[in-house]
Amino acid sequence: MKIKLLLSVLLTIVLFSGCKESKPVNSVKDNYLDFSQRDDQxxxxxxxxxxxxxxxxxKVWTKxxxxxxxxxxxxxxxxxxxxxxxxxxxDGYFPQESIEYIYYDQLGSYYSDQPNDxxxxxxxxxxxxxxQVRKALKLDNTNFYLLGQSWGGILAMEYALKYQKNLKGLIISNMMASAPAYNKYAEEVLGPKLDPKVFTQIKEFEKNKDYSNPKYMELLLNHYYTEHILRFPVAEWPESINRAFKHLNPNVYVYMxxxxxxxxxxxxxxxxxxxTAKLKTLTVPxxxxxxxxxxxxxxxxxxxANEVQNGRFLYCPNGSHCSQYDDQExxxxxxxxxxKDVDNGTFKKAKS
Incomplete structure (x- = not known):
């Protein structure tokens, strides 16, 4: 009797162990922080x-x-x-989702070479x-997403117009498709929202091309930047933002x-x-x-988002130009x- 009971227990263990779901090996999450097979370890x-x-x-810097x-x-x-x-x-959001991302300082920027030409x-x-960076990093249309913010958005759109065949997805963050339209919005919508005295002073400095006047930058920083660039008091700006502005190359910035x-x-x-007339040729998500x-x-x-052939719009109701900081929610x-939607094949075009 005891032998039969023992055999029955062993058989049950064998059967259930065979049905036990095995943990997937080599999953993206398991290997996300594994540098052992990489040439940049x-x-x-x-x-x-x-x-x-x-x-x-x-040479340009990437990480x-x-x-x-x-x-x-x-x-x-x-x-x-x-x-x-x-x-x-x-850094506070992508790693927990196992999203690989590449920091990159363009030529002329602080961590890259800075030729004066x-x-x-x-x-x-x-x-x-x-x-050239894409090729060096071996990115292709099975995995390559380009995210450009502000001027980076201009660069991302221009890249996509020429090389969208290399992309899996495109993200245009906080950038219009027209500089004249951007200027008009600043002049006719944002400017009049400022204190009239402040707006008048700013326009006077610009009329006289007195851009280096400390008062000009003080007006912009305390009345315009804290409303439309990053919506925190200047004293509360993140250290990374302060560092980025400190490292800005004024020669490239002012020229362009x-x-x-x-x-x-x-x-x-x-x-x-x-x-604006070229956007309709973009088919990449x-x-x-x-x-x-x-x-x-x-x-x-x-x-x-509606002009491109496969677009989606993301609205940040609390954000400004750096909404990756002031509207992270x-x-x-x-x-x-x-x-994830593009990766899973569930991406849907925005409704017009």
Whole structure:
């Protein structure tokens, strides 16, 4: 009797152990922080990538975070002449979702080479730089997502117009598709919302091209930037943002964008940039992000989402130009959902 009972127990154990669900091996989450099979383990993910330009060879700084064979997000910072430091808030959200992302300082930016040659600062050359970075990092349309914020959004759109075949997804964060439309929004909508005395003073400084006057920057910082760039008191701005502004290359910034965030001013080369007529040629899944208090018109960003062939709009009701900081509640869930939907094949075009 005891022998029969023992055999019965053993048989039950064998049967149920065979039905037990085994833990998946080599999952993305399990291997997300495993650098052991990577050629950048020695440097903690950092690579200085060689770049060929019409005026010589240079190197740009990149740093890869995590491993995910299907989702790799290359981050294009603003400026021009800014740094990857504007994106450091991503560290608080992407790793827990096992999203691989790559920090990248464009040529002329703080952690990369900084040649002093204005012939380099064109959108066309920056597009080719991004393509060289893509190839060096072995990104392709099975995994390559491009996320550009502000000037990085211009660069992302220009890259997609030429190389969308290489992309799995495109994210345009806080950037309109037309510099003249951006200037008009700043002049006719945002400017009049300022204290009339402040707005008059700002326009007087710009009329006289007195951009280096400390009073000019003080007015912008305390009355415009804290409303439309980052909606915290200046004393509460994150250290990463302060570091990014400290590291901004003014030579590149002023040459392309102009001396102020209050529109693209002076002789800036981006002043007449406009690709609104070309957006309809984009077929790659696209997320356009707009924020209520942004320097950019959120209605225009919604229009972008409907103008491209496969677009979605993400609205940040509490955000400004740096909504990756001042409206993380909406920004990151929306970005993460887009990445997962495209990856899962469940992405749907926005309703017109």
């Amino acid at each position: 020695f440097t903690g993910g950092i690579k200085m990538i060689p770049i060929s330009t019409p005026v010589g060879e240079f 890869r975070v995590g491993n995910n064979p299907k989702i790799k997000v290359l981050l294009l910072h603003g400026g021009p002449g800014g740094t990857h430091e504007f994106f450091e808030s991503f 204005n012939r380099l600062w064109t959108t066309e050359r920056f597009v080719e730089e991004v393509e 964008q102009g001396p102020s965030e209050f529109g693209i001013t002076g002789d800036a080369t981006l002043k007449d940039w406009d690709i 696209t997320l356009s992000i707009g924020a209520q208090y942004d320097t950019m018109d959120p209605k225009h960003m919604e229009w972008i 909406h920004y990151f869930p929306g970005v993460i959902q887009f990445l």
